Amino acid sequence: MDHYAVFGNPVGHSKSPIIHRLFAQQTGQKISYDPKLVPIGQFTEVANNFFEKALGCNITVPFKEDAFQFANELTPRAQLAGAVNTLKKLQDGTILGDNTDGIGLVRDLKNAKVLLKNQRILLLGAGGASRGVIEPLLNEQPQQLIITNRTHEKAQTLVELTKHLGPITTERYENLNDPVDLIINATSASLSSELPNISKHTIKPQQTICYDMMYSRELTVFCQWAKQHGAAKTIDGLGMLVEQAAESFYLWRGILPKTEAVLRFLRQHITIN
Incomplete structure (x- = not known):
């Protein structure tokens, strides 16, 4: 064996x-x-x-x-x-x-019938969880992949490292006021029942899909927040x-x-x- x-x-x-x-x-x-x-x-x-x-x-x-x-x-x-x-x-x-994290994320999104091609995707966090999923996400040919992080310089470094892979950019949390098609929470905030400092305006009611890499029996705090602001669908990371x-x-x-x-x-x- x-x-x-x-x-x-x-x-x-x-x-x-x-x-x-x-x-x-x-x-x-x-x-x-x-x-x-x-x-x-x-x-x-x-x-x-x-x-x-x-x-x-x-x-x-x-x-x-x-x-x-x-x-x-x-x-x-x-x-x-x-x-x-x-x-x-x-x-x-x-x-x-x-x-295998990145391919795991993309397969799970596809299983949930989430469109990635030509979509505006917002990725929260610039740590290892984010870094592992950038290439597979860009391989799906989104219109734009936007990274935001509490420490903006860390997000900028990640963009510089991966910009040859596709349309990737970074924005500060406080400047995120336009709706996107998909928000992926790659921070560990949900583990401590905290929320990233993200504006509700990033959600277009009944259109934006929100994905949390964390999971729990109940809705994670991020998925709760997304649902409260009209997200079309919330998905956890199981x-x-x-x-x-x-x-x-x-x-x-x-x-x-x-x-x-x-x-x-x-x-x-x-x-x-």
Whole structure:
């Protein structure tokens, strides 16, 4: 049996073990997949020991940059993201680092029938979560991708880094007063029940769609805010979690599992923190 895991701290809340067990059942793959609590400052040591016997792992907070440094080889999307959420041991022993977050987001948006081509998209935040999704979003040929961030200079740096990929620009929160087609919250504000400092005027009632990368059993505070101001649809990030996991599974096993039933199971049976 081939061994996989998710590395994190904390990691007990992770939905990845149940997701990958469901994928394995569905595809007939004989694997084990467990949560692995990694002490802060010991990522390299734990990963080296793990890969003596195992074939791959997912990485969650706070180790995505550690995984980026640990990998011997990086996919282009991992290089651009500056962070790794999937490690795979190749046949020659090389450790490949990948980032499946962006493709997970785009697939989830498409599953929800959200248009991306020729749309004005507002991306909140300029951290690792944003950086990992810019290229896949621009590959969908939006009219414009606007990044805003509490620290404007960080957003500007990100735009400079990615402007060769497509129509990307930045704007300060206080200057955002025009409606857009899609707002993606890539900040972690929802985890602490806070809202980004965003104007309600960015929502065009019954047209703008709002997506929060965070998820919870109840509507996140961002989705609540969007609904109050007339958003056409609100979507949380649980589907993105399942879709990025499916891409990791494909990287490891060469089979892309179906995600709809897995997402439905999580919604129905799992307590979402």
